């Protein structure tokens with residue numbers, strides 16, 4: 029598996045080596061030429077500015093990395109699982125037994141950085157990542173605290189953990205159906221403020237691929253008027269072999285039934301296990317084309333300070349790989365950001381695709 033992924037990555041890197049990413053970012057051409065311009069997303073709607081533990085990449089350095097990779101818009105997530113400050117770990121999987129919990133601290137630091145160290149590009153959107161979905165009664169108070177300190181700045185909520193099996197060894201438990209039903213007060217506020225909420229909700233695992241489907245279903249069923257984003261399409265390192273037809277059917281049914289629901293394609297784990305494989309990719313491409321207004325792009329990069337520009341670019345290239353194969357509408361809606369602009373009510377418009385395009389497929 030690893031071999032396949034790195035092979036594709038090498039091909040990908042070679043394919044991109046012929047253009048300058050910064051010149052792409054400066055491009056102002058009237059239409060977007062998919063034959064000569066990159067297939068990379070210009071929006072990163074799923075990006076953790078704070079690591080699980082240890083030191084982050086300094087804010088301005090990260091902003092510059094994004095700009096140099098061609099990113100023009102990015103969401104500023106904290107992290108939904110914070111290691112204790114005195115832990116020597118930077119990754120929770122290396123420290124089973126160490127509790128990881130959501131915290132307001134990350135959101136406050138992100139907001140301070142965004143306000144005190146402003147950058148022109150990319151345009152940054154702050155997201156509240158502190159909320160503990162199994163303690164819904166605490167969420168509104170946290171929102172008020174952030175609003176009081178940083179009025180009007182937070183426009184998104186997430187990434188929050190509905191169920192994340194990778195964290196089970198660190199004390200995380202799936203949110204229960206009863207707890208989901210108690211989200212109403214804060215979900216009402218999010219809806220009134222038109223704030224999307226992004227949920228990490230594992231669909232299942234290789235032994236039982238739909239084990240947790242009832243949780244995300246309960247969320248959209250209880251809160252059909254909220255903008256709910258099912259992150260990673262429910263996939264994870266624990267679910268690497270679901271039959272694409274089964275998965276696509278689940279996604280299609282939910283998207284058809286709940287018009288405010290979105291999904292994101294973030295995390296290179298999806299590319300490694302699904303999109304890099306031609307037979308599997310061939311199943312997802314028509315799905316992505318059909319539901320192209322319901323999908324957001326993202327890397328799921330976690331900005332711990334051991335990472336470099338190449339680490340970011342590698343994740344952007346891997347998570348953007350699928351965009352080489354989608355149709356012009358989907359490319360514009362997802363990779364060029366139209367869905368993201370619509371989601372946030374921004375007046376920005378993604379460029380049209382030049383109409384002389386021969387589609388790669």
Ligand SMILES: [Zn+2]
Nearest residue numbers: 074076187328
């Ligand atoms: Zn994430």
